[in-house]
Amino acid sequence: MMNAKTKSIITVGIVAILILVGSFFLIKTRVAVSQNRLANNITRAVQNKDGKLFLKQFSKDNQNIKFSEIGAQSVVKDLHDNATDPTSEIGKIITDGRSVAGTKADYSFTVETKKVMGFFTSYYLTTRKSPVRVTNYTGYGDDMTIKMTSGGKNQTVTKSELSSGLFPGRYDFEVTSGGEDDGSYWVRPAGDGDTIDLTVTDY
Template sequence: MKRKDLIAGSLIVVLLIVVLLLVVGGFFVKTRVAVSENRLAANITKAVQNKDGALFLRQFSKDTQGIKFSDIGAQSVVKDLHDNATDPTSEIGKIITDGRTVVGTKVNYRFAVERKKVLGLFDSYYLTTRKSPVTVTDYTGDGDDMTITMTSGGRNQTVTQRQLRSGLFPGRYDFDISSGGEDDGSYWVHAAGGGDTIDLTVTAD
């Protein structure tokens, strides 16, 4: 075999390998990295059926996942959807990706579906929502030394008013609040994802 034939044959083999890698890589990206609307809906439904807040949260954009306490909110959302929705659980993912409101929940959650390109070729779908700022108004008359403890999820974690004003992911959040050295009781807020400011009013017993 002539040297030219060997080189041509080698080039053909290399090109076939490159094409094969591109096809396999493209298939992997399309099926494993890019998220279709149907797959997004299926992931949401699975999260609700299993009350899996972590899986539900992974369906959102990275910025949304990074919202402070979003894991607490996501867990409460899937619990609410699972326990209280009057729509069939098996259809909740499709309802949300269609932009409709799930019926029967404590609040009307607002989620939106957005699309991005993966490798400039494949459409990938994900959820977004809006943060709900929380302002705390103290009517106890005990001064400004208010201590706010988030008790959701058994955390017992002190939070600041600044953190609350920065906005919460949709869901229910429970707090124990004390002011002026006195226990002012337990409070809660339920964010829906519409971006509206929630006023948490602390009053004396």
């Protein structure tokens, strides 16, 4: 017959094992992202046009690219509105390393893996940011203001911010030079890392 001390030790041991098993299961299902879960997250983001969820599937470095939330939102909108592949298959297509048909750009996304807690393989997306090189042919030199109008932000951006690179997606601009409106411009990086030329001309 066990005494109270032995029972207490056994109880503590059982609780400790349950905590370990629970933690193991939690890490495997919640922290580590399987390839299927990654595909499902992408599909759900596209179906709901949820740019924030889509952006969360990328590496932290990609998420921290300036204006990435604007690009991610435009990508899911493009995938949702223009893809000729079934929306329900888009996540699987991307995680298989294939291109989604019918979109405005041939987006370049790569599936990478990392180890979580040294045991579990977690899948995520990466992409390359594209520098935007602004060329000013208005005759006003540096007297030029570029406002990013995408996503209702209407914020002034600098040439150096654009040259540091943009996340894939569409970005719209209004450019003013010499006090006059030079019109609307846009760029659509695809994630291939290629430099994009934004040529501003006087009407």
